[in-house]
Amino acid sequence: MTNQYVPPKVWVNNVSGGNKWANINSPESGARYERKLPVGEHALQLYSLGTPNGQKVTIMLEELLALGIKEAEYDAFLINIGEADQFSSGFVELNPNSKIPVLLDRSGDEPVNVFESASILVHLAEKFGHFLPKSGPERTQTFNWLFWAQGSAPFLGGGFGHFYAYADEKQEYPINRFAMEAKRQLDVLDKQLAKHPYVAGDQYTIADMAIWPWYGNLVLGKLYDAAEFLQVESYTHVVRWAKQIEARQGVQRGRIVNRSFGEEWEQLAERHCAEDIDQVLARKPK
Numbered sequence: 312m313t314n315q316y317v318p319p320k321v322w323v324n325n326v327s328g329g330n331k332w333a334n335i336n337s338p339e340s341g342a343r344y345e346r347k348l349p350v351g352e353h354a355l356q357l358y359s360l361g362t363p364n365g366q367k368v369t370i371m372l373e374e375l376l377a378l379g380i381k382e383a384e385y386d387a388f389l390i391n392i393g394e395a396d397q398f399s400s401g402f403v404e405l406n407p408n409s410k411i412p413v414l415l416d417r418s419g420d421e422p423v424n425v426f427e428s429a430s431i432l433v434h435l436a437e438k439f440g441h442f443l444p445k446s447g448p449e450r451t452q453t454f455n456w457l458f459w460a461q462g463s464a465p466f467l468g469g470g471f472g473h474f475y476a477y478a479d480e481k482q483e484y485p486i487n488r489f490a491m492e493a494k495r496q497l498d499v500l501d502k503q504l505a506k507h508p509y510v511a512g513d514q515y516t517i518a519d520m521a522i523w524p525w526y527g528n529l530v531l532g533k534l535y536d537a538a539e540f541l542q543v544e545s546y547t548h549v550v551r552w553a554k555q556i557e558a559r560q561g562v563q564r565g566r567i568v569n570r571s572f573g574e575e576w577e578q579l580a581e582r583h584c585a586e587d588i589d590q591v592l593a594r595k596p597k
């Protein structure tokens with residue numbers, strides 16, 4: 312084989328190009344510059360972006376608000392990861408891993424920072440007593456599928472999505488490797504959803520909220536433009552579930568928060584009150 316890469320004995324950071332965000336990658340963690348985060352008026356402060364990982368949390372918050380829980384009101388500020396916002400001192404103080412989403416909960420005696428989207432979902436579910444069964448097998452199933460989502464989605468996003476959609480050069484080996492895994496994961500979900508209305512059983516839970524932004528968007532043709540390539544319509548139970556979840560008011564509202572990309576009508580950089588979302592939905596094409 313020609314041009315075969317032979318790894319040196321010790322890795323050196325001379326990565327250049329690769330994709331349009333490659334220049335913000337670095338092997339070092341920590342703050343790169345001093346800047347405080349903006350703060351709004353609500354107890355819950357969210358710093359995020361409307362990617363699938365960001366959507367998980369805004370869907371949960373909007374689902375809680377749809378139940379009439381006023382304490383779930385929140386300020387959502389945009390973190391533009393392409394502009395290195397996640398490396399400011401203020402952001403790194405809340406999430407040392409420099410990834411969206413991160414939540415600051417100021418409702419208790421001491422503010423608490425919550426990072427990792429699944430941890431935020433559990434925090435909110437336990438705080439408000441919804442979307443996570445309190446005990447029994449359905450609680451265990453919810454955690455099974457929540458952890459499944461956290462373990463599996465990086466193969467879909469960082470693996471398949473990176474090489475199929477983002478990498479400048481399309482390479483057969485990684486695309487094949489991760490297309491295989493993405494389809495295997497869809498098959499796992501399809502078999503589960505053939506037996507149950509929701510991923511963890513009979514109830515809509517935080518597991519659905521963690522899985523839908525990735526696999527739901529994928530089968531609805533809203534992720535990576537890969538619906539045809541992955542033949543997503545063959546996963547009929549996932550498609551049924553994805554449409555059912557998409558129709559929920561909380562999902563319609565949550566999926567557009569902190570969006571600075573996609574269709575112009577659905578972009579909403581910051582959210583501070585319900586009317587911010589109402590205004591966006593009012594301009595949705597009929």
Ligand SMILES: N[C@@H](CCC(=O)N[C@@H](CS)C(=O)NCC(=O)O)C(=O)O
Pocket residue numbers: 362363364365392397409410411412426427428429
């Ligand atoms: N496991 C994390 C993943 C979060 C994540 O990968 N966030 C991406 C956007 S979807 C990010 O902030 N990337 C910025 C970077 O890598 O510098 C979670 O579930 O919260």
